[in-house]
Structure formats: C-alpha cells, structure tokens
Amino acid sequence: MVTELTDLTDQMKAAVGSTGPTVTYEVTTLGIRTFARAVGYRNPIYYDEAEAKEKGHPALVSPPGYYGMPVFNPLHQQARGPRASFDTPFKRNLNGGTEVEPLAPVYAGDVLEAVTTLANLTLTKGRMGQMLIQTSETVYTRKSDGKAVAKTRGTGISY
Amino acid sequence: MAQVYWDDVTEGQEIPALDEEMSSQRLVVWAAGSGDFYQIHFDDNFAKGNNLPDIIVHGALKGMLIGRALDEWVGDAGRIVQWGVSYRGMDPARQNIKVWGKVTRKYEAGGEGRIDLEVGCAQPNGTQTTPGTATVMLPKRA
Numbered sequence: 001m002v003t004e005l006t007d008l009t010d011q012m013k014a015a016v017g018s019t020g021p022t023v024t025y026e027v028t029t030l031g032i033r034t035f036a037r038a039v040g041y042r043n044p045i046y047y048d049e050a051e052a053k054e055k056g057h058p059a060l061v062s063p064p065g066y067y068g069m070p071v072f073n074p075l076h077q078q079a080r081g082p083r084a085s086f087d088t089p090f091k092r093n094l095n096g097g098t099e100v101e102p103l104a105p106v107y108a109g110d111v112l113e114a115v116t117t118l119a120n121l122t123l124t125k126g127r128m129g130q131m132l133i134q135t136s137e138t139v140y141t142r143k144s145d146g147k148a149v150a151k152t153r154g155t156g157i158s159y
Numbered sequence: 160m161a162q163v164y165w166d167d168v169t170e171g172q173e174i175p176a177l178d179e180e181m182s183s184q185r186l187v188v189w190a191a192g193s194g195d196f197y198q199i200h201f202d203d204n205f206a207k208g209n210n211l212p213d214i215i216v217h218g219a220l221k222g223m224l225i226g227r228a229l230d231e232w233v234g235d236a237g238r239i240v241q242w243g244v245s246y247r248g249m250d251p252a253r254q255n256i257k258v259w260g261k262v263t264r265k266y267e268a269g270g271e272g273r274i275d276l277e278v279g280c281a282q283p284n285g286t287q288t289t290p291g292t293a294t295v296m297l298p299k300r301a
Binding site: 041062064099 | 174175179185188189191192193194217218220222223224226227229230231235238239240241242243244245246291
C-alpha cells in the first residue's frame with residue numbers, strides 16, 4: 001500500500017511547467033509500414049512510394065498520429081522526460097489518454113525533434129486508491145525546415 | 160472510397176465503423192510499430208502475474224484506430240484537425256473492437272467546413288472503453 005500524499009510534493013510542484021530534453025525521432029519507411037499495418041490501414045499512400053508520389057506526395061506518407069521512433073542507442077542513457085524529474089511513491093503506470101493535433105504532413109525520411117512539457121499534475125482518488133494524473137504536451141518539429149508538424153497531449157496515471 | 164463533402168453531412172450522422180480483430184499477433188505488430196514493449200500486451204504469464212485476465216490491447220492502438228476511422232472518412236481532400244480519447248477501460252485481447260464516430264456539430268471556421276464528432280471504441284458486449292472527441296475539415300462542394 002502506497003503512503004498517501006496529502007498534497008503534491010514541492011518537487012512535484014516544481015516539475016510542473018518544466019521541459020524535458022529534445023528527443024530525436026526518425027520517420028522511416030519501415031516504421032510507417034509497421035504502424036500502418038498494426039492499425040489496419042489499406043490506403044496505399046502508407047505502403048507504396050510510387051502510389052504516394054502519384055497522389056502528389058514527395059515520399060511515403062506517415063499516417064495520422066505517427067511521428068516515428070526515438071533513435072535507440074544502448075550506449076547512451078535514454079532521454080528521460082519531465083515526468084521523471086520528481087520522486088514519486090506510485091509504482092504502477094497506466095496510459096490515461098491521447099490527444100493529437102496534426103499540423104503538417106509528415107513523410108518517410110523526416111527527422112523530428114520532440115520537446116515535452118509537463119503541463120499539469122493532479123492527485124485524485126480512484127478505484128485503485130490515490131492516483132497521480134500527469135498531463136504532458138509534446139511538440140514535434142521537423143529538423144529540415146523547422147516546421148512544427150504535430151502537437152500531442154498525453155495523460156499518464158500513476159497509482 | 161468516394162470523397163465525403165461537408166455540404167452532405169448532417170448532425171447525428173454516423174461515420175463508417177471499423178470492426179477490428181485484436182489478435183495477439185496484431186498486438187506484437189503494434190509493439191514493433193510503436194516501440195511499446197510492455198509485456199502485459201503480449202506475454203500471457205506476465206499479464207496474469209499482474210492480475211489481468213488476459214493480455215490487453217494497448218491504449219495507444221485504440222487511439223490510433225480512431226485516427227484511422229477519421230482518416231478514412233475525411234478522404235484525400237479532408238483533414239483531421241484534432242482528436243483525443245481517454246482510456247477508461249481495458250480491452251482484453253483476442254476479441255474484436257468496434258471503432259465508431261458520430262457527428263455532433265457542423266459549422267464553418269475561417270471559411271472551412273468543420274465537423275465535430277463524438278468517437279469511441281466498444282467491446283463486442285457493448286461496453287464503451289475509449290470515449291473521445293474529434294474535429295475534422297471536409298471539403299465543400301464547388
């Protein structure tokens with residue numbers, strides 16, 4: 001049983017509004033196809049480069065909500081977002097929700113830089129006892145032209 | 160699919176629903192596509208050790224299925240402005256998920272045709288697990 005908090009800790013309060021490190025995401029043809037396959041898309045612009053070009057796109061198109069994968073390197077410590085910048089008694093995490101605001105088309109070959117801000121922390125009581133609701137906002141910017149291509153908002157639930 | 164036009168949409172109208180099989184194989188493809196390798200989504204023993212009845216569908220996959228239903232509805236000439244969902248209930252794998260959307264408001268913004276929708280995912284028994292909202296742009300007839 002987790003010790004109940006009467007209020008957000010000072011460390012938690014200080015974390016609200018803080019921004020994590022810039023994380024580089026690569027949007028690849030393999031990544032797009034795997035994502036599109038899992039979600040069940042049948043539109044050829046997500047699989048076939050020639051079809052995408054025929055429809056006026058410069059490359060394979062990234063489906064809505066797909067902004068690539070963070071570049072993985074076991075020799076570097078994985079970037080930790082602002083949600084990891086405070087100590088917490090809560091051990092278990094659930095994905096509470098997702099919001100996506102696509103701002104510009106994304107294509108295979110794009111390299112995106114993602115910056116996440118911890119927008120809010122709230123303590124609540126739920127079925128599983130006390131919970132910490134964490135809302136974070138991420139802006140994805142394309143490296144080649146500096147254009148913001150998407151904003152996402154994620155809700156994490158720790159309990 | 161034929162392009163849907165803003166002019167022809169009515170409030171209360173439903174968009175074409177998806178009925179998607181959530182096999183263990185599909186969840187593994189999603190793990191690879193999303194980079195979410197948490198074992199409650201593909202390892203039966205691990206899921207049961209976490210007091211779950213079975214492996215469960217990734218919340219984010221449900222969110223992206225709703226994105227697909229919207230993307231397919233708006234077609235080449237339309238655009239998703241935003242969508243957002245809450246993961247309120249767990250969906251065990253190995254059963255279907257119905258993805259649905261219903262038009263709640265039709266209006267214009269900056270000369271564009273806009274549509275607000277209520278969206279969600281439902282289990283075969285009707286339980287709603289993933290309520291949300293969306294806004295899309297649809298082309299107007301010339």
